[in-house]
Amino acid sequence: MKELLFRRKAKFIQYLFATFLFIIDHFAQIGLFSLILGAIERGDTGYYKTVILITIGFIIYSPLNFLISRMLRIRYMRDTILDVRKQAFDKIIHMTFKQYSQKSKDVYISNLINDINTFENKFFLSLLNFLINAGMFVISLVILIVLDYKLAIGMLLFSAFLFLLAGFFTKKSTALEQEVSTANEQFTTEMSNTFQGLEILKLNHIEEKFKEKSLDTIGRLERKKFAANVFTDMQMKIVWILAFVASVAALIYLTYGFLGGMTLALGGLLFQLCTSISRYLINAFPMWNQMKASISIYNKIAEPEEETLSNLKGTKPFHFEKKIKVSNVNFYYDKKQILKNASFTIEKGRKYLIKGASGAGKSTLMNLLAMSIDDYSGVIEADGANYKELSEKSFHDKVAFIYQDVFLFEDTIQNNITLYKDIPMEQIQYAAKVCGLEAVIQDKKNGIHEMLTENGKNLSGGQRQRISIARAIAKNAEILFVDEGTSSLNEELGKEIEQVFLELDNTVIAISHRFYEGVTDKYDYVLEIKNGLIHTFPAKDYFDEVITC
Ligand SMILES: Nc1ncnc2c1ncn2[C@@H]1O[C@H](COP(=O)(O)OP(=O)(O)OP(=O)(O)O)[C@@H](O)[C@H]1O
Known part of the structure; x- marks a missing residue:
């Protein structure tokens, strides 16, 4: 004061x-x-x-x-x-x-x-x-x-x-x-x-x-x-x-x-x-x-609160060249145990789909991997570095989130893709192309400089979701966290969008209730949560079994 x-x-x-x-x-x-x-x-x-x-x-x-x-x-x-x-x-x-x-x-x-x-x-x-x-x-x-x-x-x-x-x-x-x-x-x-x-x-x-x-x-x-x-x-x-x-x-x-x-x-x-x-x-x-x-x-x-200052303690930069290793992780909400002794590995470039019944703990698991929760026991390491010692900023600079609802700023398409970061134009155009936004941009009078109205009301649901994927590609995100990224879209559009991020080289960790024939089985692994336990399955085996059952 x-x-x-x-x-x-x-x-x-x-x-x-x-x-x-x-x-x-x-x-x-x-x-x-x-x-x-x-x-x-x-x-x-x-x-x-x-x-x-x-x-x-x-x-x-x-x-x-x-x-x-x-x-x-x-x-x-x-x-x-x-x-x-x-x-x-x-x-x-x-x-x-x-x-x-x-x-x-x-x-x-x-x-x-x-x-x-x-x-x-x-x-x-x-x-x-x-x-x-x-x-x-x-x-x-x-x-x-x-x-x-x-x-x-x-x-x-x-x-x-x-x-x-x-x-x-x-x-x-x-x-x-x-x-x-x-x-x-x-x-x-x-x-x-x-x-x-x-x-x-x-x-x-x-x-x-x-x-x-x-x-x-x-x-x-x-x-x-x-x-x-x-x-x-x-x-x-x-x-x-x-x-x-x-x-x-x-x-x-x-x-x-x-x-x-x-x-x-x-x-x-x-x-x-x-x-x-x-x-x-x-x-x-x-x-x-x-x-x-x-x-x-x-x-x-x-x-500033004490907590803000103590949160700045994690200073190590986030590197993800090989794997994220989760070892013996337990997590509780109050006294209710959500995850029991979870151990598995996320390999770079692979696509993971988290499955489980409603309330099984899918979002919780994603939040743990996305560094949004840290009051767990056990260890999560990225290329050998403990998550709890990593700088949150460095982590967020290298990952991207794709949600069911996409928030768009009342600004140009370009700024909505770059999120105000300095990204070369070729990279932005590449991101737009990969996400199928090229035609949309060409259609607009001012191209990529076209202004979006409040929260992108002048775009369709699919176009909005494509912008959110383009953000991840433009920033060259090493991991894409996708939480029900296609649930608000119709079947056909959902399938198209899911296909887009499954064809990327980036690591994808997704939650989805949908099963798109010929697309969902392109995930590499399924992490299934049942009674707090996590089981890893090759996606092909998992879906063959589910479909056969
Ligand atoms: N902030 C919280 N405080 C207390 N309990 C919570 C909290 N968030 C979630 N839970 C509980 O933890 C359990 C797991 O929740 P979570 O959201 O991870 O499940 P989910 O598998 O993603 O569910 P859904 O598929 O319905 O979205 C649920 O029983 C939920 O009620």
Whole structure:
């Protein structure tokens, strides 16, 4: 947090100066009030005129001072909030895939919108109020020490007591702010799910049911916000009552002073200083807690997590010249064992098809081989290097994923194939040709530079899937992980696409429920999962047996 605040030193100093301007204005007001009291007491016309001139000067100076102070503060706040937004976005975008997939994408959206808004609204407001009130407190106390040190000691003791009291509230304030943040995440996720499934809700006339559920979530969020606000108000009220008691005590003390010959101007000034000190404390302490709560939100959304740092530990480059060896791998989801003592080998250039009943563990196995899961026992090695020591980036640079749903960017066909990497044009054209995209590209007015509309809506399912295979070929991926890559296509198209990646030289590890006559049996091996055990079969034998059975 300190690093964020001091990143723009010059602007931060301007921010502090702007706060100081605010404080000057406040003390000018107190001084003016005292001068007016003095003028009434003295009844001197010349002095009276001087006070009127000073008052007019103050009326002109005060709004100007406010304007300058505000402009200086806004510049700093704007730049710092921009930094927070960038940092929060960076944190999400640089998460490892494994970390990212632990939460729903809506949680990240909530962090980027709701949490940043909370931080923006609360942090600077509380920082400003805290600085102003703390600054005014110090100045008032110094003046009070000069004018009446006994009164100053009394006020200092009272402040120390309030400081201790505020410490008790800090933990609760932070916890409440975190609860609001979590409720925001739940709200965003639920809303997103509801809207994604709106078509089903409407077709089945169950909107009302979901409306009730949504209202519950909104209610929960509002209750959390209410609790956080009430707690801040409650702190203010407690401090306010104590401050009132302190002001009454100061008034009694001053009354004795007045009876002992103290002037009206001095008495008025001392009383104002005491009540102001109380007021500064009333404002400063809850703001301090609010500031700490906002900092906890900043840490949550913008500071890298321990896990991210520890995940960077795998630094060895991924090489796959010969084989990936899986030895005695066991994997559990909670207490349920999914894979038992799995041992097999993936040879370079071979095509593997993972088979098994629904829920047998096919995706789990693919995730293990794709480095998306690492909390397994046993060893997976690529050319002798332990998977757990490999750099995730190096691995992802050399593999490609082909899913049932292809995500396409609103950009050119070329950028959708290269995924913004610097790949020679001949390689891109080769990839497009191998995947049967040549005719599609020729058909487009701008060829390979044709823009795709949102998520490639101007392409057919088959064309979209071909682009996803072209990505793998263009990047020269050593392994293609294909998870139901043809399931959304019709039989004929599915067969054509499956044929494309089975004819590649690359290693393919695929999951498919489909059997395409004359194509599926071109896989080299089938890895069948049954009751957690993995059996390797030459594909021809496996399908001959299945078909015969
Ligand atoms: N994140 C998870 N947490 C807990 N259990 C899980 C999780 N993911 C999957 N499972 C369970 O692990 C088992 C294997 O799941 P997996 O998705 O690997 O099966 P699959 O063979 O790919 O299934 P399908 O063919 O239906 O897609 C299932 O019983 C599933 O319920």
